[in-house]
Amino acid sequence: MLNCAASAARARVLARSSRIPAVSSLASVRAVQQRRAGSLSQRPDSKHVSFPGAVKSAFSHDMKFELPSTYTALSTYRVVDQNGVVVDESFQPDLSDEEVVKLYTDMLTISIMDLIMFDAQRQGRISFYMVSAGEEAVCVGSASALAKEDVIFCQYREQGVLKQRGYELSEFMNQLFANQKDKGQGRNMPVHYGSRELNVVSVL
Secondary structure (H helix, E strand, O other): HHHHHHHHHHHHHHHHHHOOOOOOOOHHHHHHHHHHHOOOOOOOOOOOOOOOOOOOOOEEEEOOOHHHHHOOOEEEEOOOOOOOOOOOOOOOOOHHHHHHHHHHHHHHHHHHHHHHHHHHHOOOOOOOOOOOOOOOHHHHHHHOOOOOOOOOOOOOOOHHHHHHHHOHHHHHHHHHOOOOOOOOOOOOOOOOOEEEEEEOOOOO
């Protein structure tokens, strides 16, 4: 009973700070905790892509051309499932182990930077920030398939493109904080990265 009362008290504090309805029972506390739990991550053993705003795109391991009008949502191709099991046996890897590790490291680096800089923005250290959660692989992977001479016009959430091309963490920080080393000389909003050397055009 004491734990129930303590949980209800914590929920009331949460209600005042985050505008969720106040609750008075342990069952209600658990319901609130479940609702507050993030649904951004892919559920284990999902049969389709699942994230806020997405239509239910079923996973497929058969690479082929499709006619969009015949589906509510086109399927999402993948080579391995969430457990790392290869589901498309016909796929032949065309990258070295070193290249794979670099792609993974680039994606992980962006994910970690996003967590830190999102907190920094909420703390008022920078005025604006947009995370690329869930889009790291799309950006890093597509950039890796292009030549350095290919010009890329980036949009928000595409930090992975720059990281894959060699943009340094110090360059991200210089741009975000608009310090004296920022190549844009502080003229752009945070997250409006760009690099003439890497052929990446800033967000306009």
